[in-house]
Amino acid sequence: MTDRVLELLRTRPDLAELAAFPFEFDVDSAYHVEEVHLASGASLEPIAGDDAGGTYFLCGGTAVLHASSEGDASLLADSVGEALEILVRLPAWCENISAELDEESLLAEIRAADDEAREEFVPDLDARRAALISGLGLPHRPLVELLAMSESATRRTEPDFVLLNSHELCAYRLDESFRQPLRDIVLGPGREALERMRSGDLGAWEEAAADPILRAGVLRAARYDRRDGDLPLLRFLLEHESAARTEWYEERRSAAVLVASYGQDRDVPLLRSATAGQVTDSAGAVEWARAEEAKRHGRDVIAESEFTWIDLAHRQGRLEHARVALIRMLDDTGPDADRLRELSRALERIGDHAQAARAQFNLLSLQDTARDRASEACVLARLERRKGDLAAAGRALERARAAVGADGTTPDGEVPQWHRLGLGRLITEQHLELTLAAVEAGDEELARTTMEHSRLLLDGIGKESAKALSRLSTRAKWAVAGLRPPAA
Template sequence: MTERALRLLRQDPRLAELAAFPFAFDLSRADHVEEVRLASGGPLEPIAGDDSGGTYFVCGDGSVLYADSEGSAGAIGDSVDEALEILVGLPGWQDYVGLSPTDGGARILAEIADTEGDFREDCVPDLDERRTELRGALGLPERSPVQLVARLHAALLRTEPDHLLLNAVEHRAYRRLDSHPRPPLWEQVLAKGRTDLALLRTGDRAVRDGVAGNRGRRLAVLRAAQYDRRNTDHTLLRHLLKHEADASMSDELRLAVVLVGLQCLPDDLPLLREVHETAYDTWCGLGGLPEEAGEVREWARSFDDSNYGVDPDDEPECTWLELAREQGMVEQARAYLIRALDATGPSRPQLAFLREEFVLLGDYTQAIRAQRMLHALQDTDRGRATADALLAELERKAVEAAAAES
């Protein structure tokens, strides 16, 4: 359903004219300068523009995404009504995308007063009257500029992953409108694992069984336990080890063996021997199982020191991408990989890695882009022939995937 404020603007030419100037929301400028799409493939409807060539889009979840004509984009509200609150309350809002609530009210108000002072002096002496009229007609609440900056800041940080905008021809991502720091992928992936680990530590049996029985949650908890180690976790780690050994042979199974082994008790030896016998391929690299609990602890400490750390930044990016997929965080992984591909230079190993990660996500458009970049680096006939064959295979899979979705 069309939101009330947008519906009123479309019905009332006077209000539409007022929104267009001085608040730069012009319904007659809804054509963007180039064809664009969301990386997620979600709906994207242009609804208005401004006099600089920028465009306002409504996404499938109702969020409003603004894209300028220079290749930058960002979400500015959870809804059209919220976006209009910001546009009307903060004319010249693009000057404030670098602000955040941590800057404090005094600085925020000073910057807004400076910008709006110039605005009134140069072209809109009756800015306050126009703002009051449009707010009242659209039924928008009156919020302080500090509140509106906080809302704008929060919306910008929600742009990715779901509202990542791409050029629809080259499939490159638009730059962010702001330069605020974002959490690294590992932090996003570990967030659920840390929450589950805290719940497991309460001893709730239902939580324990729910986490242990869900592979994505189980793997994330094991990684969370790697970076937050407590001696009191021994029992729950044993439980997770047993479930992971029954389910698959993974890197996290190897990690679980080490975490249990660090506190190995005589009662742990039968379980560790069982894992060793039934999951030998995963055990490879760990070496043989010592006979005594003390020897296992010594062995686990040695293996831990040489293979695991306490800083998630030291972990290979493939670890976090795999965990993101296991947890269903497909869009987080996709956004990360597209940004990485956009920033990648002539590196054959990195391009090959990104291509394969996109294939695992089922994003053949981006996999083809990576492969084309890799093709351009080939300097032998054999290398070009191999690259051609792989490109053709990816293009075939892309067609098949599109047909399956239609």
């Protein structure tokens, strides 16, 4: 369904002219300086431009996002009508308005700014504003309500309305004051459940017992907000973590640290089991807890790794929050191999192979040894293949072959017996996977070329590695054999 106000602006030149000047919403300039898309994958349509080269976008068919030509972007309103209300009644030339002002003060600031605007460039401002408001049928809300609507929209830019440069995949900036820390988002349910448990709400205890993800949040919340009377609920949480024996070892360790810090004799058997025998008495429990806390920043929530909150967001199903946090981190990461590797793996885990490949590409450029270059190039090939860029995957495998001299060229460095080791199997496996992907995509030239490299690799790697890949290699060979003969 087309937005009513947008349809009026597109079909009424008189109203479109008023919106364009002086309110800088020009539907005839609905294009952006570069190709962009939303990180969430929601639809994005340019609908107007401003005088400074910025663009207004319609997101998901309803909300309005503004992107400047300087790389900033924020949600403006939940509809085109609300966006025009804001632009017309809180105009760009009024720079001294803020949420701290009441209705009377806001009105005074806008009147003063309007006086200057009339003198400098738009003497008939009042008539233009009245005609546009009337023509579009805009309501007359209190200014404080309108400003609150605008700020509320801006605070909701993340995670669903984050704008990316489609070529470089970097995110447009959003003022820090409008960004809620991820830790507060993911700790919210745990903090709420913890307070309910402290109040004696049996339902909260049952929920924590049944839900390992909620329990993880409660444990995190309890770690950074400790109370003298928490031991019974901490013991309860540790008992359920120990009984569950989930893959999330960190939660069990965290619960054990919290219980051990009390140094109670009755908890020693539980702690001995939870810590695999590291705790054997109450005095040792306290010492062990202190040592563990020293390794893990203790009670300082600010010092906790951002990856902790990203992992918890992922487990809670907040994939867009996790994605945005990782993209922002990647944008801010320089030549730091360890951080890039962690970002690449984390982005792959949430299924964003394009951003993972961006991190991996930068990581590959930092490798010092031929072995590491070959290994990381194989990871890049996998990511490029999974994001659908088969040509880029082929280039990555070319770099892997070059690193070890697998294509007959002089290797980048010494990797003794690489073909007999796991590296040979890894390189070969990625060639076979790319062959199958190329056949499926209809890229016959890439499929045949990659299969030729695969055959040479299969002839050179160790027998055990070749045997382990036999099923995959058979599939790839039959897939290529089924292609039509190349043109003479």
